[in-house]
Amino acid sequence: MKSRLQWSHGRGEQAVVARRQAYAAEVLVKFLVLVGLLYMPVLLFHWGEWIPFALAGGYLFWELGRINSALGELADLWNEQHAQEQEPARTAALK
Numbered sequence: 001m002k003s004r005l006q007w008s009h010g011r012g013e014q015a016v017v018a019r020r021q022a023y024a025a026e027v028l029v030k031f032l033v034l035v036g037l038l039y040m041p042v043l044l045f046h047w048g049e050w051i052p053f054a055l056a057g058g059y060l061f062w063e064l065g066r067i068n069s070a071l072g073e074l075a076d077l078w079n080e081q082h083a084q085e086q087e088p089a090r091t092a093a094l095k
Contacts, residue, residue, distance in 0.1 A: 025062055029054050 038052035 027060070031059060034059055 034056040035052045038055050039049075041047060042049055042052060
């Protein structure tokens with residue numbers, strides 16, 4: 001799943017990150033399914049019960065990293081657009 005960044009031009013110059021509506025629920029379901037799948041070896045081999053939650057926690061960190069990089073990309077786009085808008089104003093002020 002790739003992040004889709006989208007500008008919403010108009011009054012207020014709002015930047016919007018387009019994504020599916022049930023994003024948090026989707027991440028939670030994936031986390032629970034991953035814990036369930038990782039819990040099977042715990043039951044078979046009598047490993048520590050904390051292992052599936054620790055490994056599935058890695059998925060949550062990965063998801064957090066994806067959100068962080070998408071927001072970083074959005075911030076870069078915002079800064080680019082804002083710098084382009086200010087350059088004509090600066091050149092006009094210098095003249």
